[in-house]
Amino acid sequence: MQRIERLRGLMADDHMDAVVLTTPHNVLYSTGYTSVLEKWQLHEPLAAAVVPLDPEKPVMLFLPEANLALLMVQEEAGNPDRADEIRVFDMINFCEVMRSDDPAAAASLIGQESVKVYGERVRGNCEPDIIESIRTALIDHQLDSGTIGFDDLRVMAHLGRSGLNFNGVDALETLIRSRIVKTEPELEAFRRVGRVADKSLAAAADALRPGVSWNEVQNAVADTMVRLEAVPVDEGAMLFGGTFRDAFIPELFRTRDDRPLDTGQVVILETQGVCEGFWIDINRTAVIGEPTAEYQRLHDVLRDAFELMVAELQPGAWTGGLPKIAHDHLRDNGIPVPEKLLVLAHGIGHMTLEFPFDFPAQGRARAQGFQLEENMVISLDCLYYGGELGPCHMENVYIITKDGPENTYSTPLKLMGPR
Template identity: 50%
Template sequence: MTSPSNPRADRLRAMLAGEGLAAVVLSHPHDVRYATGYHSVLERWGQMEPVAAAIVYADPAKPLTLVIPEANLGIVAVLNRQEERCTFGEVRTFEMLNFCEVSRYIDPDRKGGQLAQDAMALSGAIAGECQSDIVAAIASALVDHGMAGKAIGFDEPRVSEKLRSRLKHEYSDALDFMIRVRVVKTGEELARYRKVGRIADAIIAHAGSLLHEGADWSDVQARICDFMVRHEVIPVDEGAMLFGGAYEQDDFIPDLFRTQGNRALRRGDIVILETQGIHDGFWVDINRTAVIGEPSAEYRRQHDILRDAFLMMVEQLRPGVSTASLPQIGYEHLKSKGVATPEKLLVVAHGIGLMPLEIPLPYPSAGLAGVKEGFVLEEDMLISLDSLYFGAKLGPCHMENVYAITNDGPESMYQAPLELIVAQAADRAMAQPAGAV
């Protein structure tokens, strides 16, 4: 049985030959979702042990295999209710605790609905018997498709080790390989991220509207979280934003990785709004800078210089350009304009998608290599350009956008202006009509 059309799996399959691999076994939730579209709430539990897997074979005649608990056929039906979001050529099933066992018993007092019918319609895709656990189900598929003794990539070495006695395969670590696969997006993924961009614009606009002198920082974050959830975005955590917060009772530190807030915003406070969350599996990562009350002319000038440096770097986001060249462009512009300590400019260009940082370099990529070595941009990469000046006497400025890399120049996924957000001071807020923020 051949697999339905799936551009992501096609890209993965095409790249297997270059790695000398006959197949890749994926059990990390991001990789399973990439290859098949399958995901469930179980992955959010953060279990160390995988609860689903996918097998992609280099041979296009072999089916894309989805490995899930038998009882989760209903989840596949839900994912595909309106459109085919979860694709596969065959399904291999396994027991999850005794949940699947219990679900097989027919309740005489419950009539089967449409979901039950849709789940049963998928039964024809099931190959083999339901196995005792996920490793047994993977082993059954690999043996049936002639993978014994073959070179196989794994994104989880424990799965490989459990299969060794039965499969006698040649192990290959597929973690770095999967990042290289995922960092270049398919047309379908780019279309989905354009929708993410529209939501990100709405989030940052809402975040800016909540700021005013006297606003409680913790309340601002909670209200941003609420807005995100109502727009089908899962916040990065209970605070929704990466930067800003209180350390001591009287402090508000805008460029500190977020701590809890415990004081009201004051005139002159700088607020870095980096709202992070997940919509449709893709990360929202947009960043703008706000100030409470009218900023000084010096600070506005500093922000505008940083914006201009940012746009100069954006212009270089084209295929064939190394991300390692970007920080120097920003540094030289700040230096030429007399900005104090331009060395305090942090510039990071990174892929984004199922993870907020997708850097196609060998592990560990999140060290200095991610910036100093960088990586060469390719067409259809999604790149987040993050520019943070940690300030001096005037304070920090920060902005971040996501761009699709094209031969005609970068396509911005976000349309929110890069300008400084000026929030209301108390006297202006009091002059607003009742109910306005």
């Protein structure tokens, strides 16, 4: 309810009478519903939500009829959906097959519960597709005119050609602004996810030793994450690491590497994945064996710069001012080319990067930063690319409270690795 109240406040500011949401992150945010179908990453949505501005009108969830039983599975697992009304539609011939009578089939508990939910919460007919289901629901609730926001303009175009008389607008930025400030249940989830992140990073550090390949390290981390009910970022679990012409280059994004780790090698441990629908983004640096005194000093100076920036993570602060704090500290301590330090403070939630900017949010101009608000969840990313001493990286996720930043991770900011 807190999420919907915040979203409705922003909708009122943007003069929207309703929003039609079909991107998986926004359906999850507004209704709590997600399924394995969204992981298929098809070119069209397989679920939707409609949030009216009027609190007297229901928040609606649209899903394939064949997936109705999933709502009971989610509820039994402690994650009930938050929709007031459910609408269903056909998906290819899955739903038709599901409805076929089978006299030999034993009545199942989940089938009985599905029938109960169907009778209590499902409204309207099973429509032939998702667009027709949304169209019918908008008409039924007198939402087929006025200003409607969409997070997918193709859905807006198809509904516009269906005979409805509405003013369609882009609502994606409205949703991002709503999602970037978290509710108390979301903050509690981040605290739990933080403990999973710490254990996942510990698995990465434990796997490091001379002669082990990067892929073996990733496999160990991925195994730990899966056992903790987290989903690794992709086929691995670590963002950095790779080779170019047999040279190990930690700053390469997601490249495979089968070369054994060597004594003295710098290893970037950026562990990413999703747990409870929220992103893990924790990062530390390791050295295989004893680091040189010069490299240890680089790490410690960078750690101190990081902590100076963390102290600034207060409501009302501007994230665009953080890089100068760190650059000045590195320069004052004689670290070469401090300009090679990349500092990025970004929101994190159902997506790993959440910026409260209009599209395109990832462009160069967005490095100017944004103002922090209480209950934002911010990842502070600090990566030094200097060539003389080698790369060094650290990252934590913080809850912005009125009393200062709350670290959701407990792993110390220390140089890791087997000694």
